[in-house]
Amino acid sequence: MSNPLLTKHELKLKEALSAIQNRGFYSAYPEVPSGKIYGETAKKDGQVAFEGYLGNEFALQQGGCSGTIGSEVSPYGVPINAQYPKANSNALLEGISRACPAWRNASVETRVGIAMEILDRLNKRSFEMAFAVMHTTGQGFMMAFQAGGPHAQDRGLEAIAYAYKAMKDCPTETTWKKQVGRDEFVTLDKTFKIVPRGIGLVIGCSTFPTWNTYPGLFASLVTGNAVIVKPHPGAILPLAITVDICQSVLIEAGFDANLVTLVADTTEHPVTAELVERPEVAIIDYTGGTAFGDWVEANAGNAVVYTEKAGVNSIIIDSVEQMKAVSGNLAFSLCLYSGQMCTTPQNIFIPRDGIETADGLMSFDDVSSAIVKGVDWMLSDQGRANEVLGAIQNEATAERIDASDGEVLREGSSIEHAMFDGARTRSVKIIKLEASQKEVFEQEMFGPLVYIIATDSTEQSIELAATVAKEHGAISCGLYSTNNEVTEKAVDAMTLAGVPVSCNLTGNIWVNQSAAFSDFHVSGVNPSGNATLSDMAFVVGRFNIVQCRTFVAEPAKVEA
C-alpha cells in the first residue's frame, strides 16, 4: 500500500519514528533562517507574500461560508485587516460530513503522505509564516521564524509519527486458529479497521498559533478525521495560510478541501463555544487560558479533549557555581517574547539567607540584583531588546503588568521600538515578595512580570513551587543547585507535581525551550493541561479499531 507522497517523505518519517523512540536530538526542518537553506530570495518573497494579505480577502477553497470576517491588529502597530471567509456552522459541517467517507477509507499511508507533503510546503513558506506569526503574536522575527515555522513543523511531524506508530500497532488482518479437539480446530479470519472519531476541532492561541496547533491538527488528520481549525481572533493569518496549504494538497491528491477548514471569528462575536458544543465535534484540541479551557473540558460532551492551559512556572535557586552564568541565562529566559511563553518562569525562589557559590555565600539581595542586572544588560541594546522582547500580543497583558505593584526591583515600562513606532511593548518588571505572599505569586501573571520570592530555605522553595504547580499548574521549572541531595529532592517533588525540571542551565539553552521529538511538553499531571505534546496518549483517542471475524470452514477430512 505505497503512496507516492509517502514515498517522497519516507526517509523523514523513518527518522521521526526513530527519534520518538530515542527522544534524543532530532529536527526535520532547519531552524536557521538562512537564504542558503531556504533560497536567497526567500525572506523577501515571504515578506511580499505577507504584505499581499494586508487589507485583502483571504480566499479558501472550503464551502459553507458567506461574507468575510477578521479584525486582527498587529502588536507592532502594522494594520493587518485581512478578511477571511465567514463560516456558517451548519453549512460548513454538512460539507465536512460529505468529505469524510473518502478520507476515512483512505489508507494510513495516503493520509500520512498527504500530511507530510503539507508540512513540506509549510516549511518552504517558513519566511512568509514568520512575518504572519510575528505580526499577529508580537514575537520577534527570529523567534517567529523558528517557533512559528520549523519548530512548529517538527511538532507536527512528531504527532504524525506517533499517530502512524499507533495505527500500525494493530495488524490489519490475522488468522485465529484454536484447537478444540484432538484433531479439531476452529478458524476465524479477522480484519481490524481503523475508525476515526469524526471531526476534530483545534482551538489555537494568540501567542503560538502554529506551534500549539499543529500537533492536534496533524494527529487528528492522519488518523482519518476532518479538522476544523479555530484560530484565536488575534492570530488568524498563520492558521489561514496553514489551512490554505492543507486544502491545496488535499485537492491535488483527489480529496475534498473541506477536510481541513478554517473558522475565523472576532473577539466581539466569538464562535468557539458554539463549536465545542456541536455534537458532530468528536475531538477537541485546546490551547489557551485556564478559565475557558476548564469550560471546554466540562462542556465538550462526548468529545475527547486535549488541553494546554496556563501554568505558574518556578525557578528554584539553591546554590550555583558562578552567579553570572546563571543570571545571564535567566535574563534571556525572562526577556524572551516579553514573558509570553507558557514556559516562561514567573516565580524565582531564593533563600532569604542567601546561597552558596563557588566564591562563597552570596546574599539574597546580591542574587536578586544579579538577576536584575542580567535583565538590564540584555535590554541595554535597543536592537537586541526589540528582537528579544518583541511586542505584547494583548492589551490586557500590558495592563496587568502596569497594574501590578509591590517592592519593585525593576520597572517594566514600555520601550521604544526601532522599526515599529506603534509597537505595544513592555520591559520586564521584577517585584520582590515574601514566601508568605503565596496568594500573590500563585496567580498566573502572564507577560513580563517576575516575582523574586524570599524563602526560609530551599526546602521551602521546593515546597512552594510544587504546591503552586499542583494547585494552579506549571509547565516548566528551573533548578540551580550544586548539591545532589537537594537536586534529587527538588526533582522528585516537581516530578510528582508533573513539572519537568531543567537543572543548572547556562549558556545557549533555556528553561523555556521545548524541543520536539525529545521534550514532552506539558505532562498532563497538573492543572496546566491534560495532554502531552506528543506521546501515545495524545494520538490513540483519535480513532478506534473495529474488528470483523469470518468463519473459515475446515476442509473435509480425507480418509486414509
Place this chain on the structure above:
Amino acid sequence: MSNPLLTKHELKLKEALSAIQNRGFYSAYPEVPSGKIYGETAKKDGQVAFEGYLGNEFALQQGGCSGTIGSEVSPYGVPINAQYPKANSNALLEGISRACPAWRNASVETRVGIAMEILDRLNKRSFEMAFAVMHTTGQGFMMAFQAGGPHAQDRGLEAIAYAYKAMKDCPTETTWKKQVGRDEFVTLDKTFKIVPRGIGLVIGCSTFPTWNTYPGLFASLVTGNAVIVKPHPGAILPLAITVDICQSVLIEAGFDANLVTLVADTTEHPVTAELVERPEVAIIDYTGGTAFGDWVEANAGNAVVYTEKAGVNSIIIDSVEQMKAVSGNLAFSLCLYSGQMCTTPQNIFIPRDGIETADGLMSFDDVSSAIVKGVDWMLSDQGRANEVLGAIQNEATAERIDASDGEVLREGSSIEHAMFDGARTRSVKIIKLEASQKEVFEQEMFGPLVYIIATDSTEQSIELAATVAKEHGAISCGLYSTNNEVTEKAVDAMTLAGVPVSCNLTGNIWVNQSAAFSDFHVSGVNPSGNATLSDMAFVVGRFNIVQCRTFVAEPAKVEA
C-alpha cells in the same frame, strides 16, 4: 533491573507481548477444567474452599475497616452469607496514600512481576473461583470456570502486556546533543519518569465479576497506581478472593497490602457513587448498566474513566447455506447463561419475504421456527439446559422477561434445576416484532429475551441494526450471508457504528465469545462504552511521563 518474579513469568510475558502484536490465537491459562492440568483434587479442593466462605467472615489484610458487610444470595438458592470487612472511606484512603510511594517508585519489572504472580496464583485457584463465580453470578459451572478463571486471567495478562509495552515505549534516559555552532554543542542529559495517576477505582458487575474487572485492575496496578476494587453487591466473593491473593503477593514482595483493597457494600447502602466523587480517585474502570455508567462518566471529576455499559446486539440473517447449522449455532448463543452476556444477541433481523438457502427460498416463518426449534432442542435435555442456561443473577431480570409480551413464538417460563431446588431460572423467550416497532426492540432487554424482527429487506435489517447500535450501543453483531456484496455493506455499516461483526459462525464458535489477545471487546465508538479490552488507549491514560533535563558542561577545549 531484573526481578525474581518477572524472571519466573518472563516467558509468559514475552508470549503475551507477541500475542497482542499479532492478535492471533493465544491463551496463557488452560481453559479445560481438568484434573490432569489443575491437579486431581483441584475440583474437590475448590469446592471445599468455597464452602468454607459460606456464612463466615472473609478476612483481608487491608486497613481502614471496622465491622463487616455483605448480603450475597446465590441465584441457585444456596445461602452465601459471607461477611467482608466494612471499609471507612477516609481511613481506607489514608492507608492507601501511605502505601503509594513505595509502589510508585518500584520498577516496572517489579510491578509486572508481582501482577503476573497474582495471576499465576489466581490460575491455581480456578476451581475455587469457579464455585464463587457460579454461585454469585448464576453461570453454569463450566462457564464460571472458564470465564471466571482462565479467560479472565488471560484478559488480565493482556492488559498487563499492553501496560508493559506502553511504559517501555519511552526510554528512561537519553542524551540530547544539539549543534549550535561550527564546533559548538549543547548537551543535556534527560531522564523520563513514569508518574502514576494515583488511585484507580474498579467497579465490577454482577454477571462477570472477574472477566470485566481484571483488565482495569491489572492495568492500573502495574502502571504504579493503587487499586480499590468495588464489587457489585451481588458478586463480592470472586473479587474478595482476588483481592486476598493480591494482598498476599504484595506483602510477600515487601509492599503494603493497602495497594489493592476491597470495598464491599449492599444494594441497600451503596457506596460506589461516594467513591466515584472522591478527588483522590484518579482512574475509574466501570462495567455495568448504562444509566449509572453515564452518571459515572459525568461525575468523575478529573478522573480518567473507562466504561463498558450496555448494548443492544443484533443478528442479521440475509442468506445461508444450511439453516440447521445456523439455527443450531444461534440456539447456543441465545441460551448461554440465559442471555446475560453483554454480547448476547437480542434482535434477529430477517426479511419478511424469506431468505435464500442452498436448498432454495426459505420463508420468514420457517427461519423463525428453525431458530425456535434450535432453542427447544438445546433445552430439551434437563442437564444440558441447566448447565447452559445457568440461573438468573437478578430478580429484576426475571421480572422483565416475564412482563414482556407480544407475538410470543416461544415461552420463557422457569425450568427446574436438577441440582438446586431454589435456583432462579428462566428459559429463552422469543417474541416476533415488525421492523416498525423500533421503540420496542431498541431497548436493551437484558436476559433471555429474543426479538425476531421482520424487515422489508436485508438493507433495512442492516440499517436498523446500525442505527440501534449508534443510538443505544452494541457490542456484537452476527451476520449470515452468502453474498459478498451484502456482507461488505453490512460490515461497513456496523463497523462505522462501532460493532464488530461475526460472519457465518457455525459449529464450535459463537458470536458471544470474545477471546483475549485477539478480539477487541467493546470498540469505544458507540454508547456501549468508551473503552476497549484491551488496546493502547486502555493503558496510556493511567500514567504520565515527566522528564528532567540536566545541563552537561562541554569539556574545556584543548588548544592544538
